Amino acid sequence: xxxxxxxxxxxxxxxxxxxxxxxxxxxxxxxxxxxxxxxxxxxxxxxxxxxxxxxxxxxxxxxxxxxxxxxxxxxxxxxxxxxxxxxxxxxxxxxxxxxxxxxxxxxxxxxxxxxxxxxxxxxxxxxxxxxxxxxxxxxxxxxxxxxxxxxxxxxxxxxxxxxxxxxxxxxxxxxxxxxxxxxxxxxxxxxxxxxxxxxxxxx
Numbered sequence: 001x002x003x004x005x006x007x008x009x010x011x012x013x014x015x016x017x018x019x020x021x022x023x024x025x026x027x028x029x030x031x032x033x034x035x036x037x038x039x040x041x042x043x044x045x046x047x048x049x050x051x052x053x054x055x056x057x058x059x060x061x062x063x064x065x066x067x068x069x070x071x072x073x074x075x076x077x078x079x080x081x082x083x084x085x086x087x088x089x090x091x092x093x094x095x096x097x098x099x100x101x102x103x104x105x106x107x108x109x110x111x112x113x114x115x116x117x118x119x120x121x122x123x124x125x126x127x128x129x130x131x132x133x134x135x136x137x138x139x140x141x142x143x144x145x146x147x148x149x150x151x152x153x154x155x156x157x158x159x160x161x162x163x164x165x166x167x168x169x170x171x172x173x174x175x176x177x178x179x180x181x182x183x184x185x186x187x188x189x190x191x192x193x194x195x196x197x198x199x200x201x202x203x
Contacts, residue, residue: 046071049080049092051121052107054146056139077200082109090118093197097189099124100181104135104189110150114201117161120145122186134176135186144173150194156202159194163187 043060046067050058058066071092072081080092091114095106102125109118120142122135134141149170152160160171163183168174175183194201 048121048123049107052092052109052119053082053090054119079200095189095193097185099185104185115150117145117148134179135182141176148173150201159191161190161194
């Protein structure tokens with residue numbers, strides 16, 4: 001019996017078989033690549049943490065080796081405890097917020113006094129190139145956080161570290177030019193997320 005390739009039954013059966021085959025192939029490829037994808041994500045996180053410690057420009061191999069050597073994660077505090085080669089201890093706090101078009105994040109490294117910023121690395125899911133994206137792409141802007149204070153002098157009751165346009169003092173960083181919304185989002189992230197670490201910072 002000759003198949004009627006123009007019949008609705010044939011088309012439905014053929015389409016169903018093709019969908020199942022394609023779905024199987026996609027699932028197989030996804031599972032095959034997942035270990036590699038997970039490793040790449042982990043390495044990227046390690047490099048971001050090292051960037052916050054002002055250890056930038058390392059190759060993948062150097063970055064992983066350095067991370068394994070100096071970084072330990074404290075699950076109780078949700079803090080990365082980092083012992084530099086000179087013996088200095090730094091703490092890296094992971095922060096997350098919402099930018100103009102998507103999520104933003106930061107790894108903020110602080111000195112052992114738990115008040116002075118040692119370094120910072122910002123990332124984003126989708127911000128405007130040349131404007132909001134500068135929080136990730138502009139290392140010079142990130143460097144402005146170095147030496148800033150989380151608390152204003154003599155007042156550890158509230159977070160003072162913020163991003164403010166045309167203001168630059170011990171607790172503020174000048175906003176990214178032309179990216180007011182993203183800069184405001186970064187400031188809100190710092191205020192909200194650091195407040196969750198208040199017990200750790202004051203201990």
